Every structure is written in structure tokens, then in C-alpha cells.
Amino acid sequence: MEPTNIQDPEYFHKVVDCQYACPAHTPVPEYIRLIAAEKYTEAYMVNWESNVFPGILGRTCDRPCEPACRRGRIEQEEEPVAICRLKRVAADNKGEVKHLMPTAPAQGNGKKIALIGGGPASLTVARDLAPLGYEIHLYDEWNKAGGMMRTQIPAFRLPESVLDEETGYILSMGIHTHFNHYVSSMREVLDKGYDAVFVGTGAPKGRDLELPGREEGAKNIHIGIEFLANVAFEHRHSIGKKVVILGGGNTAMDCCRTARRLGGEQVTVVVRSPFNTMKASPWEIQDAQREDIPIYNNMPPKEFVVKDGRLTGIVFEKVRVEYDDKGRRNLVPTGEPDVLMEADDVIIAVGQDNAFPWIERDLGIEFGRWDLPVLDKKTFQSTLPKVFFGGDAAFGPENVITAVAHGHQAAISMDLFCNGKDLLTDRPAPTTNLVRQKMGIHEWMYDSAVVNDDRYAVPHEEKTLALSNRKIEVELGFDVKTAFREAQRCLNCDIQTVFYTSRCIECDACVDICPTTCITFTANSEDEDELRSSLNMPALNKSQDLYVSGALPATGRVMIKDEDVCLHCGLCAERCPTAAWDMQKYFYGVTKATKIL
């Protein structure tokens, strides 16, 4: 194999599994170390630069970083670092931060931008562009900013005060807000002469189920996201005692837990498919189960039962899963009798769709499959050059952190566009830096010792109290002592093992000490698979790279390191007599339209 090109910014980035998996590429180990050092404000700002909503995300993030966390690969039972909940620790314990944030300049740059929708995607664009002097107009149909973070995520998971604080940081950058303003015509927006327009209107349409009885029982059959919005805006305060929720995603989990708090005593979730294929995050399912909400699987709904004009229940079929020749999943009836479940109310939470009824189709904005806009995946530009999309509106429903990541990229595109630059060739490269960590002969600037602790659990509010009021937050967050211990579990994957081929004398010391058998000295081969299987421990996880050196001076062999289960413990570098291994901290930052830190 060719020697690894460590100059490629993505090589070491990929080694930082969590950061690589984070859509916004938050420098996770950096903020975790700051938390361990009790530098909560700094940890908050590292987050804020990347993900804009550390307090919100520290409670609600979908955390794609955690399944990617190296720690989860090291041992079977081992669990990832509680990356998300540590983020909350930074937010909970930070000091004053407003003065660390950029402000809008007194003199604008003369350009005007419209943001349609006030969710995380639009707010991110606003944050990144306001300090550059753009005049920013934000439109949302509701009376406050936040989008689905406010209308959908229930208050017992995300207190309003946290939302107000973090949306407030952005709005106070001189954003012109147009709340309670549903934009019903894109043509009108374009006619106002904005230099660029960003569409961050989300995926606002909840799917329905056309089953017998749907119309007759309409009064007690609700669409999940409408139900949650009505609760959030205090339009609804109660629900029947027996409530059935249809659907197995996170919306279903929020609906059932909300129903429990509005008076639902017998709240049940029914999913058409098996438990292990449910879309909801495992922790959301656990939280629902903890609140005495049973989940029934393999039961698709058949009809709503309506008596005397009032919904009384819902009938389910029983199915099992079968796979056909092509590996496609089919739900096949088992032949068992149907099940009738009594219900005063039914909530349908089976997915969301995009909807752009307000965008006229003759403006040059093309739409493709599923009525989604045709976009450049990197620049988020639509087929009408001054119009950009991001968040759920771009490629369908995702999550807050994805919306933020889109917002950053769209902001860069819009700034380039407004300055007449090329959106691709003038795009800024990521900011990277590699810094030696050596302090003495065998001392490192980072805490290299690997602790054995299991993942710490976040404490929860007492159940009866939590269920008594929908605004009582269930999760209490780590206290700082537990946070420190949890932070110590992080393996510092950004402290890279950097190999200097010409210094190596092939003494084998690194091979002998490496606790996870990552390093092999061997004859090179063209065939990567052959090399992978011939290492001291075969490198079978192909999603992880091999770090290959050039030919070694003494024998012409090569050093091959499997990045997969490296603990970043620094022992190879400590045992190397010639400093052929060095531990160096890699910083990777997605460049933003405005330099924040």
C-alpha cells in the first residue's frame, strides 16, 4: 500500500470518531477535556462555535456521535462516552458567555437576506451571517423562534428557558424578526429584493392514516406533530384516560409521554413492526417504558371503532416479519384473531413530510423526488441561484444538529454568492492544526491514562413528580463530580499517533507495549485485504483506516497501524527510543462564514 497521506485533513479527522460522525463536526474531545478541567465556559464556547445550541443539544441531540464513539468498540459491554450529556454540563455550569460571542457591526454591509422559518437551520445562518453586517429578516409562523425545537420537543425534555436563552443569543445580533407571519408566497419574498433567501421551513406535515372510521372519529384522532404543537402553545391541556399512540419513532415517544402528563392513565404505544426495528432512539424508548407506557409490536392498525359518533377504540391485525428472496421485509398476517384496543384518543405519529405549497412552481426552483427541492449537496443552492435550502426542508426530516450543519454550509454559500464568488472553488478549507503534546521525556500535555469506569447514568427526577407537570424536566444532568468521571472515560482520540518513518530503528518496543495490538511491522503488499488479515491482530473493521508508513530504513518493511481500537494511550510513543512515534493534538474545525473563536 501507498504510505498514508497524513496531510489530508480528513485522515486524522476520521480517527476522531465522534467528531467525524457529528454532522457539525463538533470537536468533542476538546470540550470534554475542558469539562474535566472545570472550564465550563470555554467548553460551552467550543460547542457554540460548532453547534450553536449546546444547552438544547446537550439535552435533545440525536447524538450520532455516540454510536460512533471509539469507546464502544473497545470492549463488547463497553458503552460510548456520554458525549451529549457532557455537553449539557458545559451549558449548565458556564459563566457569562454573551461577551465572548460576536456582535453585528454598527455599519451594515448593505446586503439583505431573508430566512424563511425560524428553526435551528435558519438561526444558524443568522448567527453566521449577522456579524458580517448582513441585514437579516427572519420569518416564522409562530410567535417565537426555535421551530420544532419549540413546537415539538416537549418541555419535560427541553425547558423553555434554555430555548429562550440560546435563540436569544442569536436574535440579539440585530436580527429583524417577523413572527406570526406565515409566508404564503415565495414570489412575494423574491419581489422584496433580498440578495439571497434561505428556506428553513422544516418538514411540517404530519402523515395521516386513511383507515375506516378515520373521519367519523376525527375529533379524537390526532396527528402527532399537531398534537405536540398544540400542547406547546397551550392550546391543549388534557387528553382522554385511555390513549393509543400509533408509530415507533421519536415523535411517538414524545406523544405518549406528553399524553401521560395531560391525564392519560392508560397510554399505549402500538407499532406495526418489530421492536428491534423501531426508529426511536433506545434512550427515548427506555424513558417511555420507565413511565409505565407499554409498547406493542407487530400490530398494524386496521380500523378505528366509532360508536355513537365517538371514538371507542382501534382494531389491530397481528403480523410477523418475513423476508423475501430480495431481502425485502414483509409483514405477514399470523392468522391470530385481531385485537381491539379501547381508546378515548388516538395519536398518529407515523412520520412527517415536506410541503412547499407556498413556493410557486414557475420561479425556477426545481423540485424532484418526494417534492423535495433539487439542491447542490455541498452548497445547498437551489436551481434558482439566490435561493438556498437547509435543515429538514433540504433533504427531508433529520434532526437539530443536521439542521445546524446545513445552516453553516448555506451561510458560507450565501456569503460567497453575495460577494460574487464561486460557491465551490472559493469555499474555505477546514481549519486544521497538529501540535506536539510532549512536555518532558515521557510526559504528555493530556491525561493519557485510560480509565476503566463504566458509563455513568444521568439522574432522573422522581417519577410521580415528573409526571405531574409537563414542564418539569425529567433528566437532571450530571453533577460536576460525575461529569468529571465521565469525561475521564474519553480516550482523547484527537491526540494522534504520528509516525516518523526515518527515525524508527525497528526495535519493536511499540509493538510489544501496545495494549490493543494496533501496530505491526511487516513486508508491504499491494493488496490491502491481504495486509489487513496478516497483521498481528487482523484489521477486520474496514470502516477504519490503516496508517501505513514508507519503507523503513533498517529493513525496508513498513509500519502498519490499525486505527480501529487504538486507545490513544501514548504508550507506543513513551516506549519509542527515537521518538519515531509522537502524540500530537489534531484540531479540525469546519470553517464558518464568521470566525467565532
Add this chain to the structure above:
Amino acid sequence: MSFIKPQFHHPALPKNKVGYTKADYEGSISTLCAGCGHDSISAAIVQACYEIDLEPHKLAKISGIGCSSKTPAYFLNNSHGFNSVHGRMPSVATGAYMANRDLIYLGVSGDGDTASIGMGQFVHAVRRNLNMVYIVMNNGCYGLTKGQDSATADVGSINKEGSENPFQGIDLCSLAIELGATFVARSFSGDKHQLVPLIKAAMSHPGFAFLDVISPCVTFNNNKGSTKSYDYVREHIDATSELDFVPIHSEITIDYEEGKSVLAPLHDGSLLHLHKLAAGWDPTDRKSVIDLLQTAKSAGDIPTGLLYLDMNTRNLHDLMKTAKKPLNSMNESELCPGGAVLEGINAGFR
């Protein structure tokens, strides 16, 4: 500086027949200098013990004093061990071996510990044919006391200060053969491919198995002009044969060229296969081995591999017809049969 090893290992680490992973044969984190050859030998011992499915409690490690003699702390943490006095490892090993013949004895020593202060002990351990593996981690200097030339330093070798060694070096392999050792090998810490099968074979040899392992001292004897540096050894090394350890009941899969290979049956039924033999050398013929060593010496080569092997070996217990049972498994009446028995013995001498 790390003082403890992380407890995590590769999640797919395989287990051997007795249910242990390689990591189960490791010891505490080494305190030797970074890059010391001794650490590689420790790693080879770990690998060998893992591969022969050793139950760790069936082995005793015994050492003297020196960086080399410290290494038993860095491998086989679950085995027995005795870190003795400078040069006195053979006496302690003899005592332990007499008391319990059922253990594998792994003696670990340095060139100072063996060829200087311990020479008197070493030679007797060889000629008594203790059933043990005796490894000398040979760096040509006294590493622990800051690198003075040892008795195995070659004449003319230059030390770190730049002075040339005026004295003849002792060749421990020739000496061991001279004294009747029946398994004599030389290897290099940087060649695990050769070292691991040698250690495995030595452990199944039923008599005194001697391994002289050249092991560079990176701190005091890895300079230009030293004949025990990584570079010098790599350049002058000359494997006398290729080596395969064939465990019990496994098939021989390689076709060996006739007349150019030696098949040595080992004590436990396993086989040691030597092939691609050096010209004019037969590892079972003492004279040819001495010739080989002498020729290499004058040419400045370092022959490695299994140099000499004699399967017809009778170890100390056989020679002295001692009890088969370990002393610790005998009860008081067996160990102390009483006055009447003593009387009988005394009477036998009258």
C-alpha cells in the same frame, strides 16, 4: 509517564486451548528504557507461553540482578517467581527444581549476571543438567549499573564513551556446549520470528536449554562501533537454519529438501524442524557446531538459531534418582519418615 497499562485489549483477541488470551500472560508495565531489547524478549516469552497453551501456575521464573533480571516482573504475572541475588539465579533454580520437578523453570539472566559474577554458578547448572530454560539477555554491558563493558563484550567493541574493549569476550554458547548442555541456541531480540519457536522448543526440552539472546541496550551500548547494537547485529546476523515448531499431533505441511533438514522430536511429542541448514553444519553433531561457531567468530558473523541439540539427555533428577513427587505434595510422614528410617540409612553406610 505511564505506570499502569490500560486494561483494554483488542476485543477480538483469541484464546488458546487453556482459555487464556495473550494478554493473560503479560506482566506489569516495563520500567526499562524505551526501546530496550529485553522488552522484546519479554514479549517473545509471552507469545511463546500463549502459543504452547501454558497454564501460568505451572511455570516458575527465576532471575538474578540486572535490567534483564528485572524483566520477570514484566511478563507472566500469574506464574511463580523469585528475583534472587546477583549471579545466584542458578542456585535458587537448583533448589526449586529439586523440590518440585513438575514446574517449568525459566531462568532469566544477563551477560553480567551470568558471565561475570555468576559464572561459577552458571557452569555448574549446565553440567548438572537442570531441566530448565536459561535465557541470557545479552547486551554486552552492565546495563543496570550504567553500561560498563561486560565479559561478553567482543574484543574491539567500542562503548558509548568511545573506548575499545581490550579483553576477549566469552562466548556463552561455546561454553555451554563444552560443559555438556544439550540444547543451545542463539537469537536476537529483534527477531521474534526465530525467537518464539526457540523459546517454545526450549520449554519442551527435557534438560538444560540455553538461549543466548542478543538484546541491544539502547541507552548504553547502541552506539556506532558496538558489536551489540541494533544496526550491527542486523548487519552481521546469519541464521543457521529456518525453524518451525510443530506442536503435538499437527501435520507437517512443508516439504523439506532431503538431507537439508533436521527433524528433532521434543520431549512432549512436538517436533522442531530445522531447514535451510547452514553448509557443513549438523546441529546434532557437536564437532560441527564448534566448527561453525569458530568459523563465524573469525569472520565476524553472528550465527543464530538452534545451534546444538542432543535428545539423549539425562537431567539432574534422573541422574540422582530423586523422588518423582514434588516435596509440597508429600505428607509429613513421607517427608520426615522418623528415627527408624534414619537408623536404617545410617546402618547402610556402616
